Amino acid sequence: MSSVRRWYIFLVATISLQAVAWAVIALLRNLLGVWGAERATTAIAFQVAVIVIGMPIFVIHWLWAQRLADGDDEERGAPLRRFYLYGNMALLLVPWLGSAYDLCRGLLGMLLASSGDWYGGGYFDSGRSVGQGLLGELTALLVLGLLWFYQRQMATADAVVVPPDDSGALIRRLYLFGFSLGGLLMTSQAAIELLRWVLFQLGDTTTMLGDRALINPITGLLIGLPLWVLAWGLAQALFHNPASGERERTSALRTFYLHAVVFGSAFAAVSGATLLLNGLLRQGLGLDPQGDFRGPLSVVLITAVAWAYHSLTLRADTARIHEVARQAEVRQLAWYLVGSIGLAAALIGLGGIISTLIRTLAAANFGNDLREQLAWSIAALAAGLPVWALIWRRAQGAATAEGPAGDVERGALARRIYLYGFLFVATLTILSGLVYIVFQLLRTLLGDPLSGSLLANLAHAIAFSLIAAGVLAYHGSILRDEGRRRQAAVAERAAAxxxxxxxxxxxxxxxxxxxxxxxxxxxxxxxxxxxxxxxxxxxxxxxxxxxxxxxxxxxxxxxxxxxxxxxxxxxxxxxxxxxxxxxxxxxxxxxxxxxxxxxxxxxxxxxxxxxxxxxxxxxxDGESIGPIRPMTPLAIVGTAIGVILLLIILMILATAFVV
Missing domain, CATH: 3.40.50 (Rossmann fold)
Incomplete structure (x- = not known):
C-alpha cells in the first residue's frame, strides 16, 4: 500500500511542480513584455489560473511526502523518493541548460553578428530585441535554478540522514552519467566545429568561414564543458571516496558508460579516418577529392582525444579495482563491438582492393571508377585494421591466458557471439558468392549475353568469397582450439x-x-x-x-x-x-x-x-547456479523476427554481387 501511495504522491507532485514552474516563467515573461503585449491578456489569465490551482496541489502533496519521511527512515530512503528528486532535478536542469545556451548564444551574437537582433536559438527568439531576449532567458534561469537548487538540497539532506542503498546509488549514477554524457557530446561537437573553423582559416583555400560561424561552437563549449566537468567530476569524486567508493567501484553502469563512450568515439574516429584517407587517396589517384580534408580531420582529432581519455580512465579503473562479473561482461561487450567495427571496415576494404585488382585485369585501362573504388577500399582497410588489431590483441591475450581467468574469457558470451557472428556472415557470403559465380558461368555457357566481361562481373563475388573463406578458416580454427581447451579443462575439473x-x-x-x-x-x-x-x-x-x-x-x-x-x-x-x-x-x-x-x-x-x-x-565452470528457463512467448516472437531478418540479410548478400 505504501508503494502505491508513494507513486500517487510523487506523480501528482511532479506534474503540479512542472506545471507551476513553467506557468511562473511564462507569466513573468508576459509581464516583462518578452513576447509582446498583443497576446499578454489571454496568456496571463491562463498562467495565473495554473499557478493558483497547481501551487496548492503541489504544496499539499509535497508536505504530505515530507511528513511521511520525517519520522520514517525507510520512507526517506525509498528508491521512489530518490527517483522523484533526481528525476525532477533532471527535468529542471535540462531546460535550464537550454536557456543558458540561448543566453550565451544571444550574447555572442551581439559581439559577432551585426544584425542587432537577439541571436538566441529558442522558438520565440526570431525578431526579438536584445532586451526581450535577455529578460526571457534570465527569467527561466532564475525560476528553474531556484527550483533545481531546492530539489538538490532535499536530495542531499536525505542522503545525509539515510545513505543511498544500491537502488539509490544507481539513480544518482544515472543522473550524473546522463549529464556527463550530454556535456561530453556537446563539448565534442563544439570542439569539432571550432577546430574546423580554425583549420579553414589556414591554407590558401577560398572557402572562408565568417565570425558568425563561431557562435554555436563557442556557446557549446561554454555550456557543455562545465556540464561535463561538473558531472564527471562528481562521479569521479564518488568513485574515489572511501565511504561510497566500494559500491561505485563495483558499478556496472560506470563501466558501461566508459565503454559506450570508447565505442562511440572509436566508431566516429574510424568513420572520420576513412573519409579523410579516401579524400587524400582520391587526390593521389588524380580524382576530385569530394570535400575538404579538414572536415573529417577535425572529427578524427577530437574523437581520438575522447577515445584516449576514456580508455586511460578504464585502464586506471582496472588497476584500482578487482573486476566483478558484470563489469567483465560490459568490458567484453565493448571490446568485441569495437573489434567488430574495425574488422568489418578492414574486410570491406580488403575485399574492395581484391575486387579492383580483378576488374583491372579485365579492363582496358585504369579508369576513374576503378580508382574511386580503390581509394575507398584502401581508406577503409587503413582505418579499420589498426582498430581491430589493437582490440583483438587484448582480447586474444585475455582468452589465451592459462587458469580460470582464461576459461572465463574464452567462455564469454560476447566473444562467442563475435566469433560465431563472423563465422555466420562469412558462411552466408561464401554461399551467396558461389551461387552468383555459378549463375554467371551457367549464363555464359547457355549463351546469355553479359553486360561487360565475365571476369569484371565476377570480381566482387570472387573477392568477397576469398575474404570470407579466410575469415571462416581463421575464426573456425580459434573456435576449434577453444573447444578442445574447454573440453580438456572440463574433463580435468570433472575428474577432480x-x-x-x-x-x-x-x-x-x-x-x-x-x-x-x-x-x-x-x-x-x-x-x-x-x-x-x-x-x-x-x-x-x-x-x-x-x-x-x-x-x-x-x-x-x-x-x-x-x-x-x-x-x-x-x-x-x-x-x-x-x-x-x-x-x-x-x-x-x-x-x-x-x-x-x-x-x-x-x-x-x-x-x-x-x-x-x-x-x-x-x-x-565456476558459475553461479541458475535454472534453465523455457522460452517465453516474447522470446519466441523475437526468435522468429531474428530468423526473418537473417533471411533478409541472406537475400541482400545474394543480390549484392549483381549490382
Whole structure:
C-alpha cells in the first residue's frame, strides 16, 4: 500500500511542480513584455489560473511526502523518493541548460553578428530585441535554478540522514552519467566545429568561414564543458571516496558508460579516418577529392582525444579495482563491438582492393571508377585494421591466458557471439558468392549475353568469397582450439569433482541421474548412494563399510531431493550427515505430501535431469547456479523476427554481387 501511495504522491507532485514552474516563467515573461503585449491578456489569465490551482496541489502533496519521511527512515530512503528528486532535478536542469545556451548564444551574437537582433536559438527568439531576449532567458534561469537548487538540497539532506542503498546509488549514477554524457557530446561537437573553423582559416583555400560561424561552437563549449566537468567530476569524486567508493567501484553502469563512450568515439574516429584517407587517396589517384580534408580531420582529432581519455580512465579503473562479473561482461561487450567495427571496415576494404585488382585485369585501362573504388577500399582497410588489431590483441591475450581467468574469457558470451557472428556472415557470403559465380558461368555457357566481361562481373563475388573463406578458416580454427581447451579443462575439473547422488525412494531417480551425468559429463567422479535396500539395488551402490557421514565428508557435491536434508523425511542420521558435509548441495524441489515450494512449477523427470546436468556444468565452470528457463512467448516472437531478418540479410548478400 505504501508503494502505491508513494507513486500517487510523487506523480501528482511532479506534474503540479512542472506545471507551476513553467506557468511562473511564462507569466513573468508576459509581464516583462518578452513576447509582446498583443497576446499578454489571454496568456496571463491562463498562467495565473495554473499557478493558483497547481501551487496548492503541489504544496499539499509535497508536505504530505515530507511528513511521511520525517519520522520514517525507510520512507526517506525509498528508491521512489530518490527517483522523484533526481528525476525532477533532471527535468529542471535540462531546460535550464537550454536557456543558458540561448543566453550565451544571444550574447555572442551581439559581439559577432551585426544584425542587432537577439541571436538566441529558442522558438520565440526570431525578431526579438536584445532586451526581450535577455529578460526571457534570465527569467527561466532564475525560476528553474531556484527550483533545481531546492530539489538538490532535499536530495542531499536525505542522503545525509539515510545513505543511498544500491537502488539509490544507481539513480544518482544515472543522473550524473546522463549529464556527463550530454556535456561530453556537446563539448565534442563544439570542439569539432571550432577546430574546423580554425583549420579553414589556414591554407590558401577560398572557402572562408565568417565570425558568425563561431557562435554555436563557442556557446557549446561554454555550456557543455562545465556540464561535463561538473558531472564527471562528481562521479569521479564518488568513485574515489572511501565511504561510497566500494559500491561505485563495483558499478556496472560506470563501466558501461566508459565503454559506450570508447565505442562511440572509436566508431566516429574510424568513420572520420576513412573519409579523410579516401579524400587524400582520391587526390593521389588524380580524382576530385569530394570535400575538404579538414572536415573529417577535425572529427578524427577530437574523437581520438575522447577515445584516449576514456580508455586511460578504464585502464586506471582496472588497476584500482578487482573486476566483478558484470563489469567483465560490459568490458567484453565493448571490446568485441569495437573489434567488430574495425574488422568489418578492414574486410570491406580488403575485399574492395581484391575486387579492383580483378576488374583491372579485365579492363582496358585504369579508369576513374576503378580508382574511386580503390581509394575507398584502401581508406577503409587503413582505418579499420589498426582498430581491430589493437582490440583483438587484448582480447586474444585475455582468452589465451592459462587458469580460470582464461576459461572465463574464452567462455564469454560476447566473444562467442563475435566469433560465431563472423563465422555466420562469412558462411552466408561464401554461399551467396558461389551461387552468383555459378549463375554467371551457367549464363555464359547457355549463351546469355553479359553486360561487360565475365571476369569484371565476377570480381566482387570472387573477392568477397576469398575474404570470407579466410575469415571462416581463421575464426573456425580459434573456435576449434577453444573447444578442445574447454573440453580438456572440463574433463580435468570433472575428474577432480566428487559427486554423490542420494536417493531416498526406490532408486529409479538416482539411477536415471547417474546414467545421465555419465553420458553428458564423462569422467565425472560419481558415487551413487542408495539410502534404503531397494535404492541400493537399483542404483548399484558399491559396498562401503564407512558410515554415511564419512562418505559425504569426502564429497564435493551432493545431488538429491530436498527431503535428504530434513530429519522428518530422511531421518536424523541422513539429515545430519548431509548437513555436516562440507560439500555443496544441489537439492531438487520434488513433491511431497504436506510440503509445497513457493513459485516453483512441477517438473517432469526429463526436465529434472536437464536441470541437474545444467547445474553440475555451472559448478564445473565456476558459475553461479541458475535454472534453465523455457522460452517465453516474447522470446519466441523475437526468435522468429531474428530468423526473418537473417533471411533478409541472406537475400541482400545474394543480390549484392549483381549490382
Amino acid at each position: 569433482l566428487r559427486v554423490a547422488v542420494l536417493d531416498l525412494t526406490d532408486g529409479s531417480f538416482g539411477r536415471a541421474v547417474v546414467e545421465r551425468l555419465r553420458r553428458e559429463l564423462p569422467g565425472l567422479a560419481l558415487h551413487p548412494i542408495g539410502l534404503n535396500p531397494t535404492a541400493v539395488t537399483a542404483m548399484g551402490t558399491p559396498g562401503d563399510p564407512r558410515s554415511l557421514s564419512a562418505q559425504l565428508a569426502e564429497t564435493d557435491l551432493i545431488v538429491g531431493a530436498w527431503q535428504i536434508a530434513v530429519p522428518q523425511t530422511a531421518g536424523a542420521e541422513v539429515a545430519q550427515a548431509v548437513g555436516a558435509s562440507p560439500a555443496r548441495k544441489l537439492l531438487l524441489p520434488s513433491p511431497a505430501e504436506g510440503w509445497a515450494w513457493i513459485g516453483v512449477e512441477p517438473w517432469s523427470d526429463e526436465a529434472v535431469s536437464d536441470q541437474i546436468v545444467h547445474a553440475v556444468r555451472q559448478v564445473l
